[in-house]
Amino acid sequence: MFSVGLTGTKLGCAEGGCGACTVMLSRFQTHTQQLLHYAVNACLAPLCSLHLVAVTTVEGIGSVARKLHPVQERIAKAHGSQCGFCTPGIVMSMYALLRNNPTPKMADMEEAFQGNLCRCTGYRPILEGYKTFTVVRQIYKHTVKTHSCQNTHSHCIFFFLQDGGYFAPFDPTQEVIFPPELMSLSKGQRSRSLCFRGDRATWLQPDTLEEILRLKWKHPDARVVVGNTEVGIEVKFKNMVYPVILAPSFIPELNSVTHTEDGVVFGAACTLSHMGAVLRQAVETLPPHQTEVFLAVLEQLRWFAGQQIRNVAVSPSPISDLNPVFMAAGCKLTLMDKDGSRVVQMDDSFFTGYRRTVLRPQEILVSIEIPYSQKVETFVSAFKQSPRREDDISIVTAAMSVTFTPGSNVVEDLRLSYGGMAATTVLAKRTANRLRGRCWGEELLQEACSTLAEEMTLDPSVPGGMVTYRRTLTLSLFYKFYLTVLQKLRQQMFLIKPKGSYSVISPFLLQAVPKGRSQDDVLGRPMMHLSAMKQATGEAVYCDDVPLYENELYLSLITSSKAHARIISVDTSAAERLPGVVCDSVSFRLMTCPSSLQVTCVGHIIGAVVADTQLHAQRAAKAVKIQYEELQPVVTIQEAIAAQSFYQPIRTIQKGDPEAGFKQADHVLEGEMHIGGQEHFYLETNATLAVPRGEDGEMELFVSTQSASKTQSLVAKALGVPANRVVVRVKRMGGGFGGKESRTTVLSTVVAVAANKYRPVRCMLDRDEDMLITGGRHPFYGKYKVGFLNSGKVMALDVSYYSNAGNSMDLSLSVSIFTTETHTTWRTFVAKPISVSIFLQVRRLNLYMEGDSTPYNQILDQFTLDRCWDECLSRSEYQQRRAAIDLYNRQNRWTKRGLAIVPTKFGISFTAAGALVHIYTDGSVLLTHGGTEMGQGLHTKMVQIASRVLGIPYSKIHISETSTNTVPNTSPTAASASSDLNGAAVQNACEILMKRLEPYKNKNPKGSWEDWVSISLSANGFYKTPDLGYDFDSNSGRVFNYFSYGVACSEVEIDCLTGAHKNLSTTIVMDVGHSLNPAIDIGQVEGAFMQGLGLFTLEELHYSPRGVLLTRGPGSYKIPAFGDIPTTLTVSLLRDAPNDKAIFASKAVGEPPLFLASSVFFAIKDAISAARAESGIKGPFRLDSPASAERIRNACTDRFTKLCPPAEPGSFTPWSVQV
């Protein structure tokens, strides 16, 4: 697609985990005579599988130049596109849904977006925009109307969403038709047998069963591939090579569905989506007692991957989450080779080892029969517990089936099947045998639990870790089954909860625009992100979308696989022999310590290779053989403290007399906690294209960076040329979040060096490389001692924070107190709040007041936190909520609710910015400033400011890009201060121009803008934050220019048996001063909140004890998905809170709301406290962040957890360690 200029489909992970690459496939199915449209992940779809298939990409449905499709228009107008990198994928998921169902329900939308991620928006605006297609729209309109909004103009989001007329109508009859030539080919073709030969693999697509059996006989090692969602990952990430691939998609027998007397037989190439549709229909038509198994399979399918995967994937994987339910149900499999067939049951003899089954090499699976449940007395349930509910591989899956002797509660037959408790799916036979003949009651339960605890054991070092949790889950899930069956036996309701819809109500409050303001003055109005439309159509250009230069080369990095080691030898010979590799390009140079041969983290860049294509470069990089002598790594903060491995200086702040405070205190509480690190997970990975200009050492770079000037200076240094020879250009980034502030330079510098040596060179890191190389936010370990009065008033606080700064200092000093040096990758912004434990014990009583001074001696003025607090308390109806939660908790034993309200105060401090404004004689304005656009809407706000100062409509103003040859020596776009700084510089430049225009205006007061600007005008603007400067030693001076404030109140519900939690409600009140653009600011608040939600409840970076990062992509590292947003999310911007320290009385907004998500963490802790109280446990307890399902379950101590005690620390090597 790239080579034909279709760059709209984005690559965010290459492993099916982010949905950025979603496209729609359409094909005519001859055996059903049906036309199918379905969303898939392009990154996993083999080109060979697309024979007779029409592919629709985001460009195919609309464009800014032509006409936007309503799906594109609505996401843009609803502010659902910030950086835009995820947008084409989301657009295509929605489009595919509408092609199949023009009036979907909310639940259909939930399902359609299970496979899409967005890191910027927090998802709410996307859902708001797309709700307009659903049948709940009427309800939604009613909801919004109940909230006041004083913006009654066409830029108001309320207006957009209430007034259907604002959107182009959606007419499903006008969609692109299936290409007639494909239709006639599909219908007419007799033989569809295909063979594609590549240099490493042959793809054989036979069209008869006999043919595939003959081929399998001939090539017993051939892999059968249908969806490629398993094999594709093996080839890409595990370097597997399969010389022969057999694709059975055209074989009728493998695609058929047959209803028999015993059940439904699915051909082995039937997709999971198809299986789901057939089973759903069966459930609707058959008597309930026959469909127990079907319901259990459907429950597993609901949480199996995302829609794009289910649309292509099939069930026959040896590690599938479906296997436990197939095993518990006794599904029958028909296996065949060219000499005949046999039928085997999926029981515990089916799996012979990890990823191995009884299938012989020459056999294939032809079909699987899912049986009806035969008796009224049979009950079947299936369970899946994963770190994230949506689109995640399970930690433990289970399926259980019980049959009772008719008319009794005596167990006649019982099958308990578990996945995730051994190398294969297993049956808990011993437990089942013991329970046969017993009555379904408390005694059976106790026997089951103690036997299961003995039978379902795990080695403490088992891959995947979470040993105690996994063992406890086997009991907890059985208990759930026990209760379910008990209820059914009592002929009561099924226990599984009805499917929940998220965000049905998500109001937010904007600020009022003063009456009488001109419609042309867009400042303070919720104007749409200026690139949103282009982003929604795929026309927005990102770094890697720049067309290929002739002869361009691709660079691949060679990195260390050891955390701490000495390099003994490097063998490049195999790499150099590979096709496409540029001779003598395989070169090495240690980036952080060139003089030694030591590597200090996994991912340490030690060399690079360039080749003619990405594939060739990556193959060559993998072919380089490096021998290491391993040295002892320092991996965890505790190891670093023990080894006194600290970066200097170690900083201390003391204010007042803590000892005296502790003496006055009625109570002293001491404790410690750990906050895990976080991957920034911008959807667009790091990318650079370097183009030598051929003269005077000039080099032009296109880089996805927040820091153009830093990139320029480091490249100039590396090339040995003055900075004036290097131009760095940044059009936009697909997200940054601080992760592209400084770490981008490790790539851009290497690429520039290669380009300088050869010709244009490009590199866009794969997701796994990006996560490995560029580091993330710091993990923190904190020890606290707090003294407080009976009233709760804090008298003294002594806190030590240790951050894991990784193997190089980078920006760590700005974030940390103690920065430990370890052999993990370096760390970088966004700054993580370090005051988690403080707010746990103290609330309103200890809030700052106007005039208070901070620990670093800064007086707080223009203080609004108390207003935010009171408003949040009232908007969230805190008191009523608290009472309702207490009641709920008294009435429910195994689910508990929790509530927490948390304030935040965030200092804004960055220094200088510049701007350049050209006014052309046709009246158009080209605006350039020092900030970069990464989705945060900076360019939009800058245009709004220029529009206000110049007094012209924003449509006359254009921003093309950020570049070092227009605005030099800029600060990185970071620390949330870019609107303040660049906005002031833009204002300055525009005011200069307005001054120059004054004589022309005076001369022709009735003239138009175009009349006045008939001369050429250009001006530079500059801004420097006044009076900043802080001295740590004397604890004096101003650290921050001002503070942003906000408060959030969250309510959650936890499942005490599994540790899963649901975010029920969050109310946020945020002070953004006089908002420059309320829609963008609300988007920032929600996006930051959701990122914080990931930090505090979901995202876990796992490191092995030897310092190897084990979580390197969306498959293993889970950022929040659509389903994680609170069911009710209310965001209000504080009114009447002008800030005299920033442009047009506004305030910074990017990072400050991130910490507000800790309200969810503390609400979870509150709910856990209620669960512990049920077990008779009172008092403080330690809960580290993130509050993952594992931590929640382990903290809810009960009789099940007691049966699964953890192994003695130190007696085993864990799979992963807390760094």
Ligand SMILES: Cc1cc2nc3c(=O)[nH]c(=O)nc-3n(C[C@H](O)[C@H](O)[C@H](O)COP(=O)(O)OP(=O)(O)OC[C@H]3O[C@@H](n4cnc5c(N)ncnc54)[C@H](O)[C@@H]3O)c2cc1C
């Ligand atoms: C983003 C993502 C999310 C995922 N989520 C889940 C999840 O939630 N739960 C889960 O269990 N898995 C999950 N998976 C793994 C994968 O999707 C499943 O294992 C799926 O069942 C594989 O189907 P496929 O057709 O794509 O497999 P392919 O890659 O095409 O092949 C799958 C395997 O089955 C074998 N096979 C297929 N058909 C036959 C046949 N007829 N005879 C013999 N062997 C055959 C193949 O040789 C291969 O070993 C996920 C994968 C991705 C990429």
Ligand code: FES
């Ligand atoms: S790039 Fe295909 S799913 Fe992420």
Ligand code: FES
């Ligand atoms: S807008 Fe979704 S990832 Fe940036």
